[in-house]
Amino acid sequence: MNPQKRREIFKRLKKENPHPTTELNYRSPFELLVAVILSAQATDKGVNKATRELFKVARSPKKILALGESGLKEYIKTIGLFNSKAKNIIKTCQILVEQHGGKVPEDREALEALPGVGRKTANVILNTAFGHPTIAVDTHIFRVSNRTGLAPGKTVVEVEKKLLKVVPGEYKKDAHHWLILLGRYTCVARKPRCGACVIEDLCEYKDKTSD
Structure with a gap:
């Protein structure tokens, strides 16, 4: 996947959700x-x-x-x-x-x-x-990174290192949240909801669905 495509992916994810955060409730x-x-x-x-x-x-x-x-x-x-x-x-x-x-x-x-x-x-x-530009790779992010072609890797650490390398700097802090939400609600495990995805035309997954 080329850098321009990656940048456009995060540009769209940001437009759809400008201030993403965890769905866990906490105050400290x-x-x-x-x-x-x-x-x-x-x-x-x-x-x-x-x-x-x-x-x-x-x-x-x-x-x-x-x-x-x-x-x-x-x-x-x-x-x-x-x-x-x-x-x-x-x-x-x-x-x-x-x-x-x-x-x-x-x-x-x-x-x-x-x-x-x-x-x-x-x-x-x-x-x-603490606002560090780290990316925690869980099962959702691992799947999305591999399926879309954004940052393919065989292990969680490999995907994490690749994401840190390829995600444009201005999107790095929020990338974790955007990708986890994408994997949790749209790019789901069994059958991705490609028709409802804002990055469908940028994604390199070969078996897209019409949902």
């Missing part, structure tokens, strides 16, 4: 961190339902530690893998209190050292909470 970097840890193999809607009640009583690492693991589980038990997620969140809160003054670090290495936080989650926090 810490709330976002908890929500993203909970969102692994879960829907944003399900996470928002659980955190709506959790964040009413515990909006800081100290307050979640005060709940304890069993107390935390009561709030997140509707979410898949809640047992291991509760363990990770409690351990993460301990590290934040002991090593970072209760704040979420604005540093990739420090973020990836937190239990339950991998490269993707670190990228989400750096991008969404």
